[in-house]
Amino acid sequence: MANLDTFVNRTKPLPVSLSTSQEIRDRASTFVGNIYRARTLAEARAAINHLARVVHGAKPASHEIAAWRCMSLKAGKTGLEGEDDFEVIEGSEDDGESWSGARVLKVMQTEAVMDVVVIVSRWYGGTMLGPIRFEHIETCARDVCRAVRLQDELEDLLATLSSLDDILDNLRSELEKVKSVSSMTVDDAAGPSNSQRRVRKPQDYSSIRKEVDIAKAKRLVTARENAIKNMKTQQEERAPHRKVLRRYLSSYRIFQPRCLSNVQSLTNAPLSPHHPSLQGPRRPPNPLRADGANGPKLDVLKGVKLYILQAKMTAAEIGELYGLAERGGAEICKDVEDAELIITNVSMRKRLERHIEWNVAKSKSLVTPAWLRESVRKNIALPCGDFAALSDLSPTTAANFPAETDTDGETGTSVHPSPTRTTSAQASASHRPPSTPPPTGPIPMNLLPPDPPYRCDMSKLDHLSRFSCCRASPLVCPNQKLCEMLDVMRKTREVEGEDRSSLSYQRAVSVIKGSISEEIAHRRDAEKLPYIGTKLITMIEEYLETGHISEVETTLASPRYHTLTAFTTIYGIGPKTARQLHGLGLTTIEQLETYYGVEHHDVVTTAEHGSLSGEAQTSAGTSSEGSAKAEIQTHVEANKEKAPDAVAVKEAQGVMLDSEEDARDVMEENWIKIALGLRHDLAKKIPRDEVEEIHRVVMKELDDVEPGCVSTIVGGYRRGKEECGDVDIVFTHPNPERTRGLCKRFMRRLYDKGIVTHVMHLSRFHAHNALRTTHWDSLEKALSVFVLPGHKTRRRVDFIFAQPDTYWTAVVGWTGSMMFERDLRLWAKGRGLKFDSSGITRRRDSKLIFPKTEKEVFDVLGLPWIDPTLRNADL
DNA sequence: CGGCCTACG
DNA sequence: CGTA
DNA sequence: GCCG
Numbered sequence: 001m002a003n004l005d006t007f008v009n010r011t012k013p014l015p016v017s018l019s020t021s022q023e024i025r026d027r028a029s030t031f032v033g034n035i036y037r038a039r040t041l042a043e044a045r046a047a048i049n050h051l052a053r054v055v056h057g058a059k060p061a062s063h064e065i066a067a068w069r070c071m072s073l074k075a076g077k078t079g080l081e082g083e084d085d086f087e088v089i090e091g092s093e094d095d096g097e098s099w100s101g102a103r104v105l106k107v108m109q110t111e112a113v114m115d116v117v118v119i120v121s122r123w124y125g126g127t128m129l130g131p132i133r134f135e136h137i138e139t140c141a142r143d144v145c146r147a148v149r150l151q152d153e154l155e156d157l158l159a160t161l162s163s164l165d166d167i168l169d170n171l172r173s174e175l176e177k178v179k180s181v182s183s184m185t186v187d188d189a190a191g192p193s194n195s196q197r198r199v200r201k202p203q204d205y206s207s208i209r210k211e212v213d214i215a216k217a218k219r220l221v222t223a224r225e226n227a228i229k230n231m232k233t234q235q236e237e238r239a240p241h242r243k244v245l246r247r248y249l250s251s252y253r254i255f256q257p258r259c260l261s262n263v264q265s266l267t268n269a270p271l272s273p274h275h276p277s278l279q280g281p282r283r284p285p286n287p288l289r290a291d292g293a294n295g296p297k298l299d300v301l302k303g304v305k306l307y308i309l310q311a312k313m314t315a316a317e318i319g320e321l322y323g324l325a326e327r328g329g330a331e332i333c334k335d336v337e338d339a340e341l342i343i344t345n346v347s348m349r350k351r352l353e354r355h356i357e358w359n360v361a362k363s364k365s366l367v368t369p370a371w372l373r374e375s376v377r378k379n380i381a382l383p384c385g386d387f388a389a390l391s392d393l394s395p396t397t398a399a400n401f402p403a404e405t406d407t408d409g410e411t412g413t414s415v416h417p418s419p420t421r422t423t424s425a426q427a428s429a430s431h432r433p434p435s436t437p438p439p440t441g442p443i444p445m446n447l448l449p450p451d452p453p454y455r456c457d458m459s460k461l462d463h464l465s466r467f468s469c470c471r472a473s474p475l476v477c478p479n480q481k482l483c484e485m486l487d488v489m490r491k492t493r494e495v496e497g498e499d500r501s502s503l504s505y506q507r508a509v510s511v512i513k514g515s516i517s518e519e520i521a522h523r524r525d526a527e528k529l530p531y532i533g534t535k536l537i538t539m540i541e542e543y544l545e546t547g548h549i550s551e552v553e554t555t556l557a558s559p560r561y562h563t564l565t566a567f568t569t570i571y572g573i574g575p576k577t578a579r580q581l582h583g584l585g586l587t588t589i590e591q592l593e594t595y596y597g598v599e600h601h602d603v604v605t606t607a608e609h610g611s612l613s614g615e616a617q618t619s620a621g622t623s624s625e626g627s628a629k630a631e632i633q634t635h636v637e638a639n640k641e642k643a644p645d646a647v648a649v650k651e652a653q654g655v656m657l658d659s660e661e662d663a664r665d666v667m668e669e670n671w672i673k674i675a676l677g678l679r680h681d682l683a684k685k686i687p688r689d690e691v692e693e694i695h696r697v698v699m700k701e702l703d704d705v706e707p708g709c710v711s712t713i714v715g716g717y718r719r720g721k722e723e724c725g726d727v728d729i730v731f732t733h734p735n736p737e738r739t740r741g742l743c744k745r746f747m748r749r750l751y752d753k754g755i756v757t758h759v760m761h762l763s764r765f766h767a768h769n770a771l772r773t774t775h776w777d778s779l780e781k782a783l784s785v786f787v788l789p790g791h792k793t794r795r796r797v798d799f800i801f802a803q804p805d806t807y808w809t810a811v812v813g814w815t816g817s818m819m820f821e822r823d824l825r826l827w828a829k830g831r832g833l834k835f836d837s838s839g840i841t842r843r844r845d846s847k848l849i850f851p852k853t854e855k856e857v858f859d860v861l862g863l864p865w866i867d868p869t870l871r872n873a874d875l
Numbered sequence: 876c877g878g879c880c881t882a883c884g
Numbered sequence: 885c886g887t888a
Numbered sequence: 889g890c891c892g
Contacts, residue, residue: 466891493889498889499879500878500879500889500890501889502889503879503889503890504879504889504890505889507879507889507890508889508890530890530891531889531890531891532890533889533890533891534889534890535889535890536889536890571886571887572886572887573886574885574886574887575885575886576885576886577885577886668885668886715888728888760887761883761884761887761888763883763884764883765882765883779882781883781888783887783888798888800888813888814888816888818880818888821880821881821888822879822880822881823880824880825880825881826879826880828880829880834881835880835881836880836881836882837881837882837888838882
């Protein structure tokens, strides 16, 4: 085996034996066992080779008997579905000592070791030993296998120990807070706790590891568990509302809404529902690149030397302004000295002087971004005086530009090759005075939208593909009526819990939307489509002949269908809960309110805000708030009569709960209660311009928390819907360090300002841990209820914070539609890849792929580019 | 007849 | 189970 | 409910 050499990879660390057995000597023969970590066959080979040639190089053994067992993922499997996803690769070699390899392997199987290679070396002394030699070989093999098993067990125990230590630390600091709770504010409650928590120095378990003292490790685990138990009991005594409080203080749902008033009074939380800073006049509409910066090239600013001061600008704004300047034909200067005109949001001399010397500033014109926007919009270089950024400099701003001193020879012969937005951004950032640390780094081009936008090549699409991610699905299609009927079937199957059937109707709708550009006139038009089988053909035929589908009619005539679908519109109520509630005889949302004990003030806030729908539902002929309240009360009374067993039902729902589940249940109930109170607002569609306004406000706030973030509005908005059910925004920051924990910090800020009223989820992602736990933390998300300052209607806004290298997969993953995403993943699976919103993984070796642009996401998956507006694979 | 997207709370 |  |  001369080419064994090729398995030795000298750049990798050398294989290290995890354990060596006792030497067995018998009539001049010597046996020694060794065991190495080997997750792949190649690693096993490397270890065998290393032992034979390097370790035993001076005194080569007569036989190197080896056997290996490696766990590997089956093709196309993720490892997430359990053991069946894996297969064992095992084998052995005798190296001249016949049958011995199989014996070693058998020992390994009995000892249940995995991902290792065992090598038993024999030095032959000239005397034949007979069958006893196999016993020696097996003894050596068993020794090393057991040693490794003990080591593994120890590592497990130490890992458990370390996570128990973490839990203990959290409990300790929480207990600390509970003790001093009366003097605390909300900020104190969750702010410095992290730093306090960090005082513990990591426990040192190295002696246990060295001694392989499993018994001691087990004792410590038990001790920690008891300590935690005691701690919890203590907490219970000190804080009767422990369960709620713990939720409140830990990372989940820290911003609990007003219905948990006990928490707020407990913590003396200074809640400012509407912070003054956002009550003032808002900035004028701030068109994003997509609106203002794209468009025909103009030469309104030809020859104008601009410097854009990035301080106090959001990334989106910086991108927009560079785009506008470029479009207007301006020359963007790297150095402020070269410019005649400075675009800035800074309005205070003191702040400006941190970036630009006062004497320099005096010789320029300093204008607000509005000047650039208006000049490009009106296609005329406007007088600067009206847009002076600093009132102190207003005279010089007006006087210094337009200036006629400029020679067109310089600008005409473009000394600088027409700079791209990004390179200029980088350049100007690097030319900031070194005295001030740059608050915002340059924005890498790949985090900004592409310019020009990608073109969707329809000829590359396969309209008859089984995958919606290969088709172009517009918002509405020529067969919209048919699709709506089939969607009724999908919905009824869904609420009845028939997921697979539901999926088939969903696929049928998606196929019709994406593959047919004309009205279906005949059944043969539909027969060729994937996912249209016998049942669907029957339905389509009926539709073509009569304009109706009887099964759909039946469904629409069924009160059960309407009740179930109405119930599932409430956030937190899915098909199963809806069916359970219906089973109790509840049929209207008002009855649900009674059931969940929605207090009238929970509803009144909504009734105030959304008076139209609120009052329409609660009272027929009255409009005063008092009557509405009374009306709700009467509903409560009436429903008590109708559903007297409501309490019993709750008990039925929560059968056999241990305390933890109980807590979860209570929480979920509260959550549904809140959602019921918000239902009128949340049912309202959000117009596109309000989505944009929400985005602007969010970015302005985010810039204060963490300057330099970039973002994309995703979801239905990005797919072009005129009205959106919610707002989804994906964020990142060029510096990955800046994104960690940002989601939580930002939510706190918005909550404190009264902009976010509820946070229903606040989560960290750890995708890609199919095998290794190395890469995680790649996404953080918050699902919130949001109210624009000065507005009344509450909106659902989802915040997704991605690491910069997963930004574009996050954007693709959150743009949707749902069917498009499912097919994206299915398609990826078929190609040996795993796609999710925080990356693409090659299944074979779990190698992560990070596309640098949105287009690259499609390229990597081998898909043609499909514009977001053509990803409407769902109805 | 098994699979139908994948992840988190 | 519910949500994205 | 449809596909491979």
